């Protein structure tokens with residue numbers, strides 16, 4: 001949204017506020033766009049696409065119901081209450097409703113602003129919750145060294161703590177919720193992704209583009225191989241790959257959890273760093289990050305000193321498969337003999353409208369037997385940190401995804417988002433499935449005959 005459109009949405013909120021019996025409970029700068037709430041014509045076409053509505057069949061758990069609640073608060077008819085917070089935190093932010101909506105309602109932006117309002121209102125505040133948010137959102141995520149320390153601690157748990165807990169049976173003494181969370185602990189490498197590449201990595205052959213790579217948070221500590229694979233495939237495709245120092249986590253998890261203030265700080269840092277790197281494109285291998293980075297323009301639209309720079313930055317963001325297809329991919333020649341299916345990460349298919357490019361690249365790999373996944377675009381329940389904050393519900397969405405996966409019995413499940421990979425791997429383990437869960441870029445590296453990292 002432009003600065004003037006934002007101003008007009010605030011005007012509309014003001015008009016509504018004056019007309020209502022009580023003032024709107026929304027405050028500060030992250031006010032849900034009133035225009036978007038009135039653009040919703042209550043047609044209900046989004047309802048069959050909404051995973052939370054499909055689970056409960058309750059209107060307040062549908063996109064239409066949530067938009068209605070947001071509008072009622074803007075109109076001063078309702079307050080921001082714990083019940084409203086529950087309704088919004090039950091939402092996966094999968095944005096399937098946006099794809100389905102004929103009116104182009106930007107539900108994702110509405111929901112993020114609503115979550116920011118919930119935090120501002122303090123209806124969920126407790127000392128424990130405030131401490132956890134401060135620790136992760138304000139201390140760990142903005143600091144790459146702190147994230148790496150967390151990665152090392154996770155590695156130690158997986159290699160020492162987990163065998164001890166499982167071997168002795170002590171794991172069964174943990175509360176059920178902790179047991180479920182422990183099972184979701186992602187595999188981490190001792191060396192993070194950043195340690196596997198230089199700041200500037202020369203292309204193979206004639207240079208075709210200068211591609212920036214995001215260090216990320218989860219990608220750096222738990223998907224170091226996929227980071228390396230991205231760099232290797234881009235170099236093989238003729239790109240100079242730059243991973244500039246000084247960058248930070250994109251802020252998507254913070255934005256989804258209502259800390260837009262901290263997300264803006266991190267966005268500004270990344271804009272500065274990548275402007276200096278003079279890249280042609282910022283190439284992203286994590287759907288959640290890519291989707292949020294493309295929204296930097298919206299995130300900073302209210303700050304005149306940053307709005308234009310943020311919009312320029314956002315215009316350079318590309319999903320890695322999308323980028324390779326635009327560049328003109330080299331044909332892979334090493335066969336991978338397996339039956340493969342593809343799960344569409346929500347923030348790729350709905351958040352970035354990228355669906356054809358990963359399929360096109362995977363279908364170029366010789367030897368793969370392609371099988372379509374039923375409900376491929378239905379959320380797997382990972383949804384950022386939803387599987388941590390709403391574990392029981394997340395497992396219900398995962399069960400539906402795994403039922404569909406079992407139906408097509410693949411040897412490989414490809415997907416372009418780290419959260420989905422962790423979630424579906426956990427689902428495979430629960431069901432005793434031996435399928436490999438892989439990022440398309442890793443399969444492409446193998447099919448190009450490029451070696452894995454040292």
Ligand code: SF4
Pocket residue numbers: 049050051052053061062063066090091092093094095096097098107
């Ligand atoms: S983002 Fe997903 S879960 Fe939330 S309302 Fe839209 S479709 Fe439903």
Ligand code: SF4
Pocket residue numbers: 039040041042043044045046047063064067097100101102103104105
């Ligand atoms: S499809 Fe769009 S316009 Fe229709 S109810 Fe859903 S959000 Fe509103």
